[in-house]
Amino acid sequence: MNILGLYNYWIVVVLMLIGFYIVIAHENLIKKLVGLSIFQTSVFFFYISMGKITGATAPILDEKYELYSNPLPHVLILTAIVVGIATTALGLALVVRIQEAYGSIEERDIQEQDAHDQLECQLEAYGPSSMEISDEQEQDE
């Protein structure tokens, strides 16, 4: 019983790790954003579950009730949710621009294109003399 009373934190940790895993392991940028929002929700759960008191009611004052849950986490999370959607929208806008610029939203494609562009830039800058080196680099890859 002693340890089981902490189950809310474990749910939060599991949710947070699911979100974290999606963010670092998946290549698709939209999926990364979904992962971020799961991560975000886990933090919301952390705050809200800390504010809960067993047997209490929602913090809307009324003569019938004595015990209320803590209103402070509610306030913080309420604003955080709306800020979260605003930032998600910003992220989505960035994803849209990336799609327009690179033609893909897979991280690997983007990095490959970037590496390719870099090589071309080097070729232009140093002229044909550095051609051999960059050819070797390409072979290495």
Next chain:
Amino acid sequence: MSDLFAVVMLSGIYSLISASLFLDLDAVDVAFTEASVGAGISTLLMLASLKLVSRYQKKTRYKPILAFFVVVTTGAMLIYGTLDMPHFGTADAPVHTHVAPRYLNESMGEIGVPNVVTSVLASYRGYDTLGETLVIFTAGIGVMALLMVSKQTKQESKKLIPADMQQQIILRIVAKMMIPLILMFALYVQFHGDYGPGGGFQAGVIFAAGIILYTMLFGLSTSQEVFKATTIELFTAAGVLLYGGVGVVCMLLGGNFLDYDFLKHDPVHGQHLGILLVELGVGITVASVMMIIFFKFTWRTVKHKYKK
């Protein structure tokens, strides 16, 4: 799962379920916000951007063992860390001993608003909320800067875009019945936020949802006749200005910034007025930012349609 459409829908369902969990944890206002934001607007925006990027994910053969290892290690450490935390639902946890009792016991006398969440949001922690409103405003500006629309597209679209769902008669009729009620409900949530769950954030999102529904069914050009892009842009700023203006007026009347006691002779009445105005400012900003973000995404789709 390589179909991103399914991913987005599942994340919407996840938001709705977490909203009901919030309700169970006594956080009615948070549940309300999560239901309208997470399950409503967020899913919508993700779908709108899916329309612009490809719907299917590329298959990768890469197995992220390192990522899995990192995640499991972090998880083990976090769970070890929870062992010292106070148990779930205990009334004497450190969180409940510091400022919360003061809010709960004295907000009725000092502010006179039954919903403590509203009074803390708009009055006790007014600075905080001003900051959050500014963050939303900034995000709106960011989206506007990233997804600019040229004048040419706008002119072309006036002739060209038919609404996507022109033929859906049943949808149009039902939406026509629902939209005024949605907008009215938004206003109810806005001005009843002192007494029940609700307030500027939720009301703004619901209002925007009503307008977005209208836009989806009747076409972008029809709704732009009522809600011109420049007008909405003005409104985003006007909301923040209203919030900050209330603060400045408080200063001019002899109080501190956002100290509503001085707005009227009776401090409680002053607090009431202040909260009402501030929530209105928040509502205006949130609604217009959400609308702007959606409009920008839709303009992008229009542009892509007619560029090709």
Next chain:
Amino acid sequence: MELVLDIISWIFLVTGCFFCLTGAVGLLRFPDFFSRIHAASITDTLGAGLILIGLMFQSGGWGLVMPKLVLILLFSLLASTTASHAIAKAALKSGLKPEVSSADEPSEGESSSKL
């Protein structure tokens, strides 16, 4: 009087729960998309509707709760039926045919089970 109201409301609540359950079972077990959406919309209309009616009997008189529940009922009836209609129409438009009998075309069953 209290007891009678309680009994009536519980009858409604239990029937509503039964329809929710059958809707869920149907959603999982029905063969093709159109019969599945039928099951899902039963959960929305009959299940949720009956539960709301049951709750109306519990709300205790003509207070503020009763009209709110009536409004929720009206909205959910309107919205969920329209949504089901829209989804079914979209499926039909994108070329998904209802599966009339499972025996004649196995390939069609495959394409519908993807959705």
